[in-house]
Amino acid sequence: MNMKIIVETSARHIHLTAEHIEVLFGKGSALTVRNELSQPGQFASLERVDLVGPKGTIKNVLILGPARKSTQVEISLTDARKLGIKPPVRESGDIKGSAGIKLAGPAGEVIIDEGVIVAKRHAHLTPEVAKEWNIANNEIVLLKIDGERALIFDEVVVRVSDKFAPAVHLDTDEANAAGCIGEVYGTIIKK
Amino acid sequence: MNMKIIVETSARHIHLTAEHIEVLFGKGSALTVRNELSQPGQFASLERVDLVGPKGTIKNVLILGPARKSTQVEISLTDARKLGIKPPVRESGDIKGSAGIKLAGPAGEVIIDEGVIVAKRHAHLTPEVAKEWNIANNEIVLLKIDGERALIFDEVVVRVSDKFAPAVHLDTDEANAAGCIGEVYGTIIKK
Numbered sequence: 001m002n003m004k005i006i007v008e009t010s011a012r013h014i015h016l017t018a019e020h021i022e023v024l025f026g027k028g029s030a031l032t033v034r035n036e037l038s039q040p041g042q043f044a045s046l047e048r049v050d051l052v053g054p055k056g057t058i059k060n061v062l063i064l065g066p067a068r069k070s071t072q073v074e075i076s077l078t079d080a081r082k083l084g085i086k087p088p089v090r091e092s093g094d095i096k097g098s099a100g101i102k103l104a105g106p107a108g109e110v111i112i113d114e115g116v117i118v119a120k121r122h123a124h125l126t127p128e129v130a131k132e133w134n135i136a137n138n139e140i141v142l143l144k145i146d147g148e149r150a151l152i153f154d155e156v157v158v159r160v161s162d163k164f165a166p167a168v169h170l171d172t173d174e175a176n177a178a179g180c181i182g183e184v185y186g187t188i189i190k191k
Numbered sequence: 192m193n194m195k196i197i198v199e200t201s202a203r204h205i206h207l208t209a210e211h212i213e214v215l216f217g218k219g220s221a222l223t224v225r226n227e228l229s230q231p232g233q234f235a236s237l238e239r240v241d242l243v244g245p246k247g248t249i250k251n252v253l254i255l256g257p258a259r260k261s262t263q264v265e266i267s268l269t270d271a272r273k274l275g276i277k278p279p280v281r282e283s284g285d286i287k288g289s290a291g292i293k294l295a296g297p298a299g300e301v302i303i304d305e306g307v308i309v310a311k312r313h314a315h316l317t318p319e320v321a322k323e324w325n326i327a328n329n330e331i332v333l334l335k336i337d338g339e340r341a342l343i344f345d346e347v348v349v350r351v352s353d354k355f356a357p358a359v360h361l362d363t364d365e366a367n368a369a370g371c372i373g374e375v376y377g378t379i380i381k382k
Contacts (some may be wrong), residue, residue, distance in 0.1 A: 006208075034246060076269070076363065076367060077367035077370075078267070078269045078363060078367055089339055089340060109331045121340075138307065148346060149280060149312075149346060150278055150345035150346050151342055151343060151345050151346075152342060152343040152345070153342045153368075154341035154342050154343070155341050155342075157339060171367075172269060173269065173362075173363075173364045173367035173368045174364075174367075174368040176267060176268035176269055176364035176365075177344075177364045177365040177367075177368035177369070178368070179268075179280065
């Protein structure tokens with residue numbers, strides 16, 4: 001069976017609560033859709049904020065919508081070093097005890113005590129594809145990428161939902177380490 | 192056979208010609224040793240220059256000594272994106288047709304038309320270790336790294352010299368993708 005899947009790079013981005021959107025962008029503000037993402041319902045917004053860490057600042061960071069129940073900042077370890085913080089490698093939503101940061105927007109600032117993570121590399125699968133490939137939700141699989149920086153990622157966690165489109169998400173460090181430029185496909189291998 | 196080897200992270204750095212050292216730091220200047228590196232004779236200097244690209248600048252970049260016959264800038268693909276240049280993945284010394292950049296020092300500037308590369312991941316081996324492990328100079332091997340970001344790098348080129356100490360060198364994107372923090376060892380696997 002050929003378990004070929006598109007590999008997408010997640011640049012650093014932020015998910016905000018409705019409350020934090022109002023603090024950062026002003027009372028009554030909401031996110032403006034710039035473009036839809038591959039995962040249904042998710043979008044990149046026009047809004048931007050700065051991440052301010054103890055050692056450095058990263059300006060104009062992308063915000064993804066829609067608003068969420070918790071504010072979550074997903075950065076690379078390269079970014080973390082620049083900011084001077086030590087976020088853990090975690091699955092999205094698993095932010096308990098993760099790193100804190102200051103977010104600076106045009107209308108105000110928000111300091112979060114936790115919510116900064118380095119996203120654990122993962123594959124989104126639909127129930128149909130997961131069944132065909134005999135892969136369970138939360139299963140850890142390998143992902144093989146060919147090319148001049150060929151490698152095999154271990155520790156790729158699979159998430160199955162009928163709200164997903166099949167895709168692997170890597171952060172920028174991972175995509176660069178694998179030489180992913182343009183439209184890239186990898187192959188999932190069961191462990 | 193256990194082909195265990197230390198994995199070292201090469202942060203962005205620059206090798207300069209004696210002529211460029213004088214342009215950047217002033218007539219009669221030479222590099223000052225800050226600390227010795229793992230490869231015999233190589234050192235990190237106290238001197239720093241800025242890399243100035245069409246899209247951005249990276250300040251205070253480390254210079255390694257001693258002076259070389261060609262100026263060479265080794266950066267990550269994350270750095271390349273920030274600078275706005277597209278360096279190829281190359282072995283050290285193979286700079287023909289690679290990317291250009293402006294270097295800005297305290298005494299002057301140098302513009303190079305080529306010399307900027309992303310270092311191809313590689314293993315330094317002594318002839319004794321290479322013989323014991325049955326690995327030839329220029330052989331491509333795999334490198335397995337365990338941990339929460341476990342992976343297997345392909346396309347690791349082996350260089351054998353009696354001037355080397357055994358070590359794998361990754362760039363910061365690769366080290367971050369593999370979760371290398373602190374003293375890390377990997378395992379070489381023959382293809």
